[in-house]
Amino acid sequence: MSATIALVDDDRNILTSVSIALQAEGFTTRVYSDGETALKSLIDNPPDLAVLDIKMPQMDGLELLRRLREKAAIPVIFLTSKDDELDEALGLAMGADDYIAKPFSQRLLIARIRAILRRTEHASPALAGQPNEPVALPIERGRLTMDPQRHRVTWAGAPVTLTVTEFLILETLAQRPGIVKTRNQLMDAAYHDDIYVDDRTIDSHIKRVRRKFKQADPEFDAIETLYGAGYRFADD
The missing domain is CATH 3.40.50.2300 (Response regulator)
Structure with a gap:
């Protein structure tokens, strides 16, 4: 279709x-x-x-x-x-x-x-079970839960609605807590086919993700900025 x-x-x-x-x-x-x-x-x-x-x-x-x-x-x-x-x-x-x-x-x-x-x-559930398609397992990091197959995110049980780009950026950070991801690495995770986006684009998406999580939890601080290096998901 x-x-x-x-x-x-x-x-x-x-x-x-x-x-x-x-x-x-x-x-x-x-x-x-x-x-x-x-x-x-x-x-x-x-x-x-x-x-x-x-x-x-x-x-x-x-x-x-x-x-x-x-x-x-x-x-x-x-x-x-x-x-x-x-x-x-x-x-x-x-x-x-x-x-x-x-x-x-x-x-x-x-x-x-x-x-x-x-x-x-x-991020679509339609991919689950398709031949030759790896099944993305749910990610649990402290109060964060991500289900790539259903494109669902919760923080302490509260749903957080993310766009596809926001989801992929957060997924990349949450897969390896404590590891710094450069803006270029986040670009590669969220944008394919040699499509260029500048640093401001990634920064804007990160700000948007933080804002959404703060609506669920005003004390949210799990996405850390390492100035001059990039971002990381806090290693609790």
Whole structure:
């Protein structure tokens, strides 16, 4: 079954051209020209991934993502303008999985979509029991429990909802408590296919993960920063 990609952009030329390109690659597409219309559809009938433009009238991409994250954990790629560094940082802090600056190559967008979908499949219960697929065992580290097959995370029994990228970064840290992981190592764990992201992207994801755990436990401090080195999960 082909993956379904939702495209939300007020530029109909982009919607048409990207939709055609994705369909040529075997994807099913759904297109929306405004955030308000897209929101209900994305919640009621979630796609496999959503591509959201940030700059839209009425409800922009940031507000759409904020409201979407209250109901669903759909992987999201943001489309941003080249000069909108603040919007990029806000988008990542709010839980976007990736971003691409306009004007963009459709080939690059398709590569990013495929990479995120593969990461989603890695965390999907559908993989359990498939031939030649290693079964990822649950991870228990103190009050943290991670179930990769079900993409479930709890802290002291309280559920914590993570995006695919956030899950993979935390999984990499939790697999070896006390061991420092550089930003490059975390990039390699969360982003495949030689896709480049900068240090700020990883830092934004870490901040987002910490914020989510602090909502479950205000005293959460299990992810430690080693300045100049990287991050580690506390070795209790």
